[in-house]
Amino acid sequence: MSLFAFITAITPGPNNFLLASSGAQFGVRQSLKHLVGIRFGIVCLLLFCAGGLAVALEQHPVVYKSLRYAGLGYMLWLVAKLIFLSGMSGSKNRGAPLSFLQAIVFQLGNIKAWMASLALVTSYSVPEQYWLSVLNIVVVFTVFGFFANSCWACLGSWIKAHLNSAEKQRMFNLCLGALTLVSLIPAFEL
Numbered sequence: 192m193s194l195f196a197f198i199t200a201i202t203p204g205p206n207n208f209l210l211a212s213s214g215a216q217f218g219v220r221q222s223l224k225h226l227v228g229i230r231f232g233i234v235c236l237l238l239f240c241a242g243g244l245a246v247a248l249e250q251h252p253v254v255y256k257s258l259r260y261a262g263l264g265y266m267l268w269l270v271a272k273l274i275f276l277s278g279m280s281g282s283k284n285r286g287a288p289l290s291f292l293q294a295i296v297f298q299l300g301n302i303k304a305w306m307a308s309l310a311l312v313t314s315y316s317v318p319e320q321y322w323l324s325v326l327n328i329v330v331v332f333t334v335f336g337f338f339a340n341s342c343w344a345c346l347g348s349w350i351k352a353h354l355n356s357a358e359k360q361r362m363f364n365l366c367l368g369a370l371t372l373v374s375l376i377p378a379f380e381l
Contacts, residue, residue, distance in 0.1 A: 192315045196332045199310075200339035204303040205266060207343040208371045212273055213288045214347025215354060215363060221288050222344045228294025230337050234329055236298055236308040241316065241325040262300020266375060269297065274368035303374065307332075 201207075206229050213222040248255040272286065289297065298304050311332060317324040354360045 192311070192328065193331055193335060195314075196311065196335040197339060199303075199307040200332070200336040201342065203370065204374050205297070205301050205371050206304065206340060208367045208374065209269065209273065209289065209297075210340055210343040211347035211350070212364060212367045214344035214349075215351045215360070216286070216347075217288045218351070219341070219344045219348045222347075224291040225289040225294045226337070226340050226344055228289065228291040229298065229340055230333055231291070232295035232298030232301075233304055233308065233336060234333060235295065236304055237312060237325070237329050237332065240305075240308045240312040241322075241328075258299060263375070264300075265296060266300045266371075269293075270368050270371050270375075273364055273371065275364075 210222060210226060210229070213225050248258070269289070311328050312325065315324065315328050350363065354363055
C-alpha cells in the first residue's frame with residue numbers, strides 16, 4: 192500500500208502540475224496552504240469513498256454528472272488562471288497561490304484523486320476492521336502524498352531560478368497548463 196500510495200502521489204497529475212507552478216511563482220512557503228488543502232481534500236475523498244459516496248453517486252447519475260461537471264469547470268477555470276498568469280516576481284498581477292479551501296474544492300473534480308482514493312479503499316481496506324484499515328489508508332496516503340506533493344512544489348521553486356524573464360515564466364505556465372489539461376482528458380470521457 193505504501194508503494195502504491197507513493198507512486199500514485201508522485202506521478203504527474205493536476206495537483207502536482209499546479210504545485211510545481213505555485214512553487215515556481217510563489218515559492219514553497221507561500222504554497223503550503225495549497226499543499227495542505229490538497230492533502231485535506233484527499234482525506235475527504237478517501238472518507239467519502241470509504242463511506243459509500245461512490246455507490247450513492249452511481250445510484251443518482253444526475254447528482255454525479257452535476258458534481259463532475261462542476262468539478263471539471265472549476266479545474267478548467269484554474270488551468271485558465273494558470274495559463275494567463277503573468278508570473279514575474281515583480282509583476283503587480285502575478286496572482287496568488289491556491290488557498291486551502293480552493294485546493295480542497297479542486298479535489299472534487301480531480302479524476303486522478305478520485306481513482307486513487309477508490310483504488311486505495313477497495314484494495315487495502317479490511318472488512319473485519321474496516322474503519323481501522325481506512326484510518327491506516329488515510330495516514331499512509333497522507334504521509335506519502337505530502338512528501339510527493341512537497342517534491343513538486345520544491346521542483347517548481349528550484350526551476351524558478353531558470354525562469355528569469357517574463358517570456359520564460361509565461362512558457363512555463365503555458366506548458367504546465369497544457370499538461371494539466373492533458374491530465375484531465377480522462378475526465379471528459381462519458
